[in-house]
Amino acid sequence: MPLVLDSLIFDLDGTLWDATATVTEGFRRARRRVDYVTTDITLDAVRAVTGQPYPVVYERLFPYLSPGQREEFRLICAEEELASARQQGGRPYPQLRETLAYLAQQYRLFIVSNCQTGYIEAFLEHSGTGHFFEGHQCFGTKGLPKADNVREIIARYALQAPAYVGDTDGDYQASRANAVPFIFAAYGFGEAPEWDARLGQFSDLQGML
Known part of the structure; x- marks a missing residue:
C-alpha cells in the first residue's frame, strides 16, 4: 500500500x-408481524449475509418469498432492525x-x-x-x-x-x-x-x- x-x-x-445479535433480534421481531416467513432466523444466518446489499440479503435468507412479500418484509425488518440498533447498539x-x-x-x-x-x-x-x-x-x-x-x-x-x-x-x-x-x-x-x-x-x- x-x-x-x-x-x-x-x-x-x-x-x-x-451487531449481528441486535440485527437478528430485529429480524425475529419482524417475523412475528407477518404470517408468510416460515424459516427460523438464526444468528449464523444473519452473520452469513452481513454486509451484503439489501436485495442480496433477502434473496438469500428468504428465496421462497414472492417479490412483493420480500419487499414488504424488507421494510418491516428495516424498521425493527433500526429500532434495535438505536436501543441496544452492537x-x-x-x-x-x-x-x-x-x-x-x-x-x-x-x-x-x-x-x-x-x-x-x-x-x-x-x-x-x-x-x-x-x-x-x-x-x-x-x-x-x-x-x-x-x-x-x-x-x-x-x-x-x-x-x-x-x-x-x-x-x-x-x-x-x-x-x-x-x-x-x-x-x-x-x-x-x-x-x-x-x-x-x-x-x-x-x-x-
Missing part, C-alpha cells in the same frame, strides 16, 4: 462493530475508540456501509466515536452500491490518497473499483481474494499506520 495516505474509509459491520471491536483517536491525529476518517439510513448514526451514538469521523455514506441514502458510495466520499471530500478498510469480498471489489488500497479486516465476517494489508484485530492499524 502507499507509504502516504490522507484518509481511511471504513466499512461498519464486521469492521468497526459486531459490540464495538476491542480498542476501537483508542485506535480511532490515534488515527484521527493523522488521517481523515469516513464510513461507507451497505446499511440503511440511520444505522451509521446509531453506531456513532452508541460507540461514542462520532467526533472522529468527518463524513459517511450508506446504501439507504440513494440505493447505490458500495463502490459508488466510496467514489462519492472520495469526490465530495477531495481525498487524494484514501484506503478502504473492510471485511468482505464486496469491500475488496469496492476498493478495486476505485483503485484504492484495500485493508482486510480478517477478524470480521467475510473473506477477500487479496489485500494490500491485513488486520488480525482492529488495533493493528496503530502499528501499521
Whole structure:
C-alpha cells in the first residue's frame, strides 16, 4: 500500500462493530408481524449475509418469498432492525475508540456501509466515536452500491490518497473499483481474494499506520 495516505474509509459491520445479535433480534421481531416467513432466523444466518446489499440479503435468507412479500418484509425488518440498533447498539471491536483517536491525529476518517439510513448514526451514538469521523455514506441514502458510495466520499471530500478498510469480498471489489488500497479486516465476517494489508484485530492499524 502507499507509504502516504490522507484518509481511511471504513466499512461498519464486521469492521468497526459486531451487531449481528441486535440485527437478528430485529429480524425475529419482524417475523412475528407477518404470517408468510416460515424459516427460523438464526444468528449464523444473519452473520452469513452481513454486509451484503439489501436485495442480496433477502434473496438469500428468504428465496421462497414472492417479490412483493420480500419487499414488504424488507421494510418491516428495516424498521425493527433500526429500532434495535438505536436501543441496544452492537459490540464495538476491542480498542476501537483508542485506535480511532490515534488515527484521527493523522488521517481523515469516513464510513461507507451497505446499511440503511440511520444505522451509521446509531453506531456513532452508541460507540461514542462520532467526533472522529468527518463524513459517511450508506446504501439507504440513494440505493447505490458500495463502490459508488466510496467514489462519492472520495469526490465530495477531495481525498487524494484514501484506503478502504473492510471485511468482505464486496469491500475488496469496492476498493478495486476505485483503485484504492484495500485493508482486510480478517477478524470480521467475510473473506477477500487479496489485500494490500491485513488486520488480525482492529488495533493493528496503530502499528501499521
